[in-house]
Amino acid sequence: MALSKEQIAQRIAQELQDKWYVNLGIGIPTLVANYIPKNIDIDFQSENGLLGMGSFPIEGEEDADLINAGKQTVTILKGGSLFDSAMSFAMIRGQHVQLTVLGAMEVSQNGDIANWKIPGKMVKGMGGAMDLVASAENIIVAMMHTNKAGESKILKSCSLPLTGVNCVKKVVTNLAVLEIKNNAFYLIERAPGVSVEEIKAATEGTLIVEGEIPEMKF
Amino acid sequence: MINKVVKNAHDALLGVEDGMTFMLGGFGLCGIPENCISELVRLEVKNLTCISNNAGVDDFGLGLLLKKHQIKKMVSSYVGENDEFERQMLSGELDVELIPQGTLAERCRATGAGIPAFYTPAGYGTEVAEGKETREFNGKMYVLELAFNPQFAFVKAWKGDTAGNLIFKGTARNFNPMMAMAGKITVVEVEELVEAGELDPNQIHTPGIFVQRIFQGSNYEKRIEQLTVTPKS
Numbered sequence: 001m002a003l004s005k006e007q008i009a010q011r012i013a014q015e016l017q018d019k020w021y022v023n024l025g026i027g028i029p030t031l032v033a034n035y036i037p038k039n040i041d042i043d044f045q046s047e048n049g050l051l052g053m054g055s056f057p058i059e060g061e062e063d064a065d066l067i068n069a070g071k072q073t074v075t076i077l078k079g080g081s082l083f084d085s086a087m088s089f090a091m092i093r094g095q096h097v098q099l100t101v102l103g104a105m106e107v108s109q110n111g112d113i114a115n116w117k118i119p120g121k122m123v124k125g126m127g128g129a130m131d132l133v134a135s136a137e138n139i140i141v142a143m144m145h146t147n148k149a150g151e152s153k154i155l156k157s158c159s160l161p162l163t164g165v166n167c168v169k170k171v172v173t174n175l176a177v178l179e180i181k182n183n184a185f186y187l188i189e190r191a192p193g194v195s196v197e198e199i200k201a202a203t204e205g206t207l208i209v210e211g212e213i214p215e216m217k218f
Numbered sequence: 219m220i221n222k223v224v225k226n227a228h229d230a231l232l233g234v235e236d237g238m239t240f241m242l243g244g245f246g247l248c249g250i251p252e253n254c255i256s257e258l259v260r261l262e263v264k265n266l267t268c269i270s271n272n273a274g275v276d277d278f279g280l281g282l283l284l285k286k287h288q289i290k291k292m293v294s295s296y297v298g299e300n301d302e303f304e305r306q307m308l309s310g311e312l313d314v315e316l317i318p319q320g321t322l323a324e325r326c327r328a329t330g331a332g333i334p335a336f337y338t339p340a341g342y343g344t345e346v347a348e349g350k351e352t353r354e355f356n357g358k359m360y361v362l363e364l365a366f367n368p369q370f371a372f373v374k375a376w377k378g379d380t381a382g383n384l385i386f387k388g389t390a391r392n393f394n395p396m397m398a399m400a401g402k403i404t405v406v407e408v409e410e411l412v413e414a415g416e417l418d419p420n421q422i423h424t425p426g427i428f429v430q431r432i433f434q435g436s437n438y439e440k441r442i443e444q445l446t447v448t449p450k451s
Contacts, residue, residue, distance in 0.1 A: 046389070047319065047320075049389045049391055050389050056446040057448065058447065059447040059448065059449055062446075062447055064442050065248060065249070065387045065388035065389065066388040067246065067248050067389050067443070070444060071246035071247070071248070071299075071443040072444040073444070073445055076388075082389065082391060084323075084391050084392060084394070084395045084423075085271070085320075085322075085393050085396065086327040086395075088323070089319065089323050093339065123308075123314075124296060124298035125297050125316045126295060126316060126346075127318075128318065128319040128320060129318075130318035130319075130321075130340045130344065130346065131320030134338075134341070134342060135339055161345050163344065164343070164344065166343075
């Protein structure tokens with residue numbers, strides 16, 4: 001079975017390490033916050049100017065002056081802090097944030113990512129994504145392996161305008177966990193019940209399969 | 219202390235003309251200068267270049283100026299959530315420059331800090347870097363980005379005093395402090411205007427030196443763009 005969006009988030013949460021500051025993008029990445037392992041400390045950074053982001057407020061306690069980068073009402077945890085956008089991106093560019101998780105429309109085997117524009121169709125802008133991918137030490141991309149038409153989004157080279165070059169090292173899709181190195185996708189884990197053959201068929205880029213590939217564990 | 223107070227939005231926007239370049243604070247609808255935007259709509263100034271992280275929604279924020287075709291060019295990092303904006307952009311009526319959010323923030327900061335340009339890694343190898351100078355530092359590639367040159371900056375703060383000292387609240391701070399530094403004329407509207415001396419100097423986010431005009435705002439709507447809550451158990 002291919003993973004649900006929640007399961008993709010759950011699998012990415014296994015990558016979190018103690019004492020990391022983490023920036024989560026909009027969509028599937030936001031769900032990662034629901035699955036933080038119990039024995040570790042993680043602080044979430046929201047690039048609109050918030051460290052120590054908490055869950056959504058209790059109904060009736062929402063504050064128009066406290067939102068996340070997706071413009072959703074949120075809360076701030078005890079020990080959290082607030083700052084301006086220049087300070088926020090100083091944290092990001094200065095590599096004080098250890099992990100960025102974001103969505104993508106396409107990734108390629110050299111680590112390029114495209115997620116901000118479909119020429120002539122959809123132009124919403126890159127927001128903070130270009131700053132994040134240009135600077136983060138660790139970038140995990142959360143995405144569907146194929147588009148609605150069944151075409152691969154795991155490519156030899158991206159066809160859409162790029163967000164960043166040579167930056168993605170790990171991809172978690174509904175079918176697989178992939179590592180990007182040596183200009184190829186290395187298959188690390190399979191979604192439960194999904195065969196290597198199915199993953200190969202859904203991957204346009206070069207896929208390296210070494211030895212027995214384990215299933216993801218939850 | 220030098221007194222920066224003006225009576226209202228009308229007086230605060232004296233000198234605003236067609237064809238000018240403005241900075242407007244806010245992230246989404248959070249921390250936007252609602253009173254200044256209303257006054258710009260009332261003044262019917264046109265051919266504006268607006269530097270703002272977002273472009274509002276169809277019926278609020280900068281969306282109000284877009285609806286009246288007052289904006290010629292938007293400089294932003296993210297412009298989703300606005301159908302009229304997308305229509306004007308795709309039809310070519312509206313010129314749009316999209317730039318990475320951190321680059322936008324730093325360009326605003328540089329403008330006010332007397333720094334004409336700086337190198338950032340954001341956008342290297344993408345269409346954002348096309349035509350721009352690039353340079354390698356310590357084995358990594360960077361793009362040269364320039365400061366802006368706005369005539370006015372419109373800023374929203376939570377509290378301010380008569381000397382123009384400002385305190386922001388929550389994530390409504392966002393781009394406001396850098397834009398306050400950057401305006402040739404910086405206009406600030408506040409939810410609460412107090413006498414100089416009433417704010418704790420240790421808690422000031424933006425010192426009054428950056429502010430030319432400040433006024434007590436009114437009728438704040440403070441609209442929430444995406445209401446997300448945890449149900450009461």
